[in-house]
Amino acid sequence: MNLNILIVDDHPMTVDSYVNLLSDDQFQENTPNFIKSYNCEDAHNKIILNLKQNINIDVALLDINLPPYKQLNINDGIDLAFLLKEKFTKCxxxxxxxxxxxxxxxxIIKGIRPEGFISKNDINFESFPVICKNIIDGEIFRSSTxxxxxxxxxxxxxxxxxxxxxxxxxxxxxxxxxxLTDYIPLSMSAIEKRKANIKDQLLRGKGSDKDLIEKAKTLGLL
Structure with a gap:
């Protein structure tokens, strides 16, 4: 049985490293078939092509920071994850x-609920394939960072x-x-109420947007 794995990272050497690590006999029960991509536009096109050909994408390894596909407002790996969740519900x-x-x-955790969320600083050549195998077998994984x-x-x-x-x-x-209504499916009044609540929590209600961002950065939130 084939296991179709989409890998998207803007560094080709990183993609090839993932392929090599996941080609090990860890996956002997399912033969991995790798779909490699390096940017949002190409990844989008390959997702849609597989959908049209009725070929399932079983696993997707997505770097968050990727060259965007501005035409369709797919700006990063997060947007690709939303697309995959919509088109391949079991991916x-x-x-x-x-x-x-x-x-x-x-x-990311609240919006996408990914099966795996990994800081690259937390993995090495030995741990990465084991983590991926566990995720494929049904585990949810969050790295320590x-x-x-x-x-x-x-x-x-x-x-x-x-x-x-x-x-x-x-x-x-x-x-x-x-x-903000161009990005968030809420009315302007709802957005303004939420923004006022954020300012209440971080600035006790007083301050500009610039003050808000500086405070968030000071707290390490951004």
Missing amino acids: KIVLLTMRSEPLTVDK IVESQRELFKKNINWDHHDNQILILISQGVKTVN
């Missing part, structure tokens, strides 16, 4: 990252939902409040 998503900001981590990042939010007693995280992250990226 096991493994996200890999060098970033571990608490808000980004929380947004990701777990610690989640704890940071709990320590600060911040319990926002996916949309609250998006609001703060988008503002930090320079998106104006008036344009």
Whole structure:
């Protein structure tokens, strides 16, 4: 039985390393078939091609930071994960990252619920294939840096939902409040209420967007 594994990373050597590590006899029960990609546009096209050909994608290893596909607003591995969850509902998503900001981590876990979420700093050539095999066998895995990042939010007693995280992250990226409805499926009044709640928690209600972002960075949230 074939196991179709999509690997997306903008460093070809990294993709080849993953292929080599997962070609080991760890996967002897299922012969791995690798679909390699290096950016969001190519990955999108391969996802859609497999869908049209009725070929399942069983596992996806996605780097979070990827060259975007601006035409379809697919900006990173997170957007690819959402696409895969929609098109291949049983696909096991493994996200890999060098970033571990608490808000980004929380947004990903709440929004995507990936089967695997791994900081690249936490893995090596020996542990990586074992982790992937366990995920394929049904385990949920969070690497130590990701777990610690989640704890940071709990320590600060911040319990926002996916949309609250998006609001703060988008503002930090320079998106104006008036344009947030282009990214978040909420009304402007709902967004403004959430933003006011965020300011209440971080700034006690007083301060500009710039103050809000600086405070979030000071707390290590961004």
